[in-house]
Amino acid sequence: MARSRVPRLYRFVRDRTAQAEPIGVVLVLGLVLASTTVVVAFGSAAIGDVQSRSELDRAENGMTLLDSRLxxxxxxxxxxxxxxxxxxxxxxxxxxxxxxxxxxxxxxxxxxxxxxxxxxxxxxxxxxxxxxxxxxxxxxxxxxxxxxxxxxxxxxxxxxxxxxxxxxxxxxxxxxxxxxxxxxxxxxxxxxxxxxxxxxxxxxxxxxxxxxxxxxxxxxxxxxxxxxxxxxxxxxxxxxxxxxxxxxxxxxxxxIGTLGDFQMPPETQGITVRGMDSGHSLQDFSFTVRPQDTEESSFANLDWSLYAQQGQRQFEIHVGGNGVNDCNEDVALSLYYSDDGGDTHHGWYSDDYLETECGEVNGKPADGDEIWVDVDLTPPNGTADLNYEKVKNDNVHFKSGSKTLASDAKFDDHPPDPGVTYTSGDDEDLTLLTRHYFAKIGPGFDLIVADGNNAGIGESGSSGYIYYGGSGKVVxxxxxxxxxxxxxxx
Structure with a gap:
């Protein structure tokens, strides 16, 4: 009996399958070896990195101990x-x-x-x-x-x-x-x-x-x-x-600028304020002005200022009075500030806060021949109020130009400011005013001495005290x- 023949397609598939088995084994082994090599390589690198970081961390701890000992x-x-x-x-x-x-x-x-x-x-x-x-x-x-x-x-x-x-x-x-x-x-x-x-x-x-x-x-x-x-x-x-x-x-x-006691500089020179902290950092500012000759019995014509300018910002402190001849006479004080180059200004005025004083100078008893004015711009709160009004005519330095009083003088720049808008006739505490305007013109400026009309102020015999908090930029x-x-x- 003749044997049946196997279809050609079956024989082809059978032969190919028989050849694929050993090839598959080889491929699997190759993949295993390759994977193992990659794992070993990357694992070794990772282990090396971990060891290196660990050693650096231990060295860092050692250096920290060294720091404390040294x-x-x-x-x-x-x-x-x-x-x-x-x-x-x-x-x-x-x-x-x-x-x-x-x-x-x-x-x-x-x-x-x-x-x-x-x-x-x-x-x-x-x-x-x-x-x-x-x-x-x-x-x-x-x-x-x-x-x-x-x-x-x-x-x-x-x-x-x-x-x-x-x-x-x-x-x-x-x-x-x-x-x-x-x-x-x-x-x-x-x-x-x-x-x-x-x-x-x-x-x-x-x-x-x-x-x-x-x-x-x-x-x-x-x-x-x-x-x-x-x-x-x-x-x-x-x-x-x-x-x-x-x-x-x-x-x-x-x-830091001038801090503590200072000798009043001569005319056209100044008191340097530098590195002042932001806000109302001025704590104390006071000074004494005396006549040219400390033994004079009067100020011939008291017309004296300290002023500062930073760009469009102008500031002036004025002390004045005509015919100040006796002890305990009233002396005018005004504060001026402008932030637009003088087109408009803030003005504050008092004609009775300051007064002349007489007393012993250089060991001599008071006999009416020694006179001076103590100006404390940061007195205890409630001690002195100034009135909001035009003051440009009183100035020595910032005198010319428009005399317009600003209608929008609002104090809201710094946390201690009351958030009030002032109009003509309003009052405000002198200490608050001084600190506010120092903050506005700061953090660094020179308060320049200006004598008006041969005022006869003796700066060499005049002195003061200033103290303010410094910023983190100051040494x-x-x-x-x-x-x-x-x-x-x-």
């Missing part, structure tokens, strides 16, 4: 300290040349600069691994990353509060390096060396003394952690922070000391 050495609380740093695959080293600092008092005399701290090395104790670093520098701890960015881990010894800058310059000297386990030993000769205030003098012979007057104080730091230094300066102060070049940061603080008191720390990495 600060006691740097600031004289301890003569020596020794710190064991974590074991890592990176390296620790003392770099006495890492970073520099310079401090300059710009325009200290109105036109010239004085270098308070010349270019000085800060030094650092540095940990480096895989393109990243952590450093103890300037009394703080800083961390940099592979992409070049940097951040502060713990703050440096730079302390700014309410106009006082205290800056112990911690300088790291020494040598040594180690990979893996490391120990840092540090010592200091003792208390720091004063830089400011100090017996040293400016080029013009003035002492390095507080309060700091004129110009600005600029701190310039060159460091691979400059960005982090700058962020810290911006957080701690409202000073002007700039980046003059790569790895360089500078912070500039304004020196009033500067305390700089140098602290050298010798470190050894073993």
């Amino acid at each position: 600060s006691t050495v740097a600031l004289g609380d301890s003569e020596t300290q020794s710190v064991d740093l974590p074991t890592t695959s990176g390296g620790y080293t003392v770099d006495p040349d890492a970073g520099t600092i310079r401090i300059v008092h710009r325009n200290y005399d109105g036109s010239n600069d004085a270098t308070l701290v010349p270019n000085t090395s800060l030094g650092a104790i540095v940990y480096r691994s895989d393109g990243a670093s952590i450093a103890y520098q300037g009394g703080g701890v800083w961390r940099s990353y592979e992409d070049g960015s940097a951040q502060m881990v713990s703050p440096p010894e730079f302390h700014y509060r309410r106009g006082t800058l205290t800056f112990p310059l911690v300088r790291i000297e020494g040598s040594g390096s180690a990979t893996g386990k490391a120990t840092v030993s540090a010592r200091s000769p003792g208390q720091g060396t004063p830089v400011y205030p100090d017996e040293a003098t400016y080029p013009n012979g003035a002492n390095y003394s507080n309060p700091v007057e004129n110009g600005t104080v600029e701190v310039i730091i060159d460091s691979e952690y400059a960005d982090a230094w700058g962020s810290y300066f911006s957080t701690r102060t409202d000073g002007d922070v700039s980046y003059p070049s790569s790895n360089t940061v500078a912070v500039e603080l304004i020196s 009033t008191y500067l305390h700089i000391t140098k602290h050298n720390v010798t470190a050894q990495v073993n």
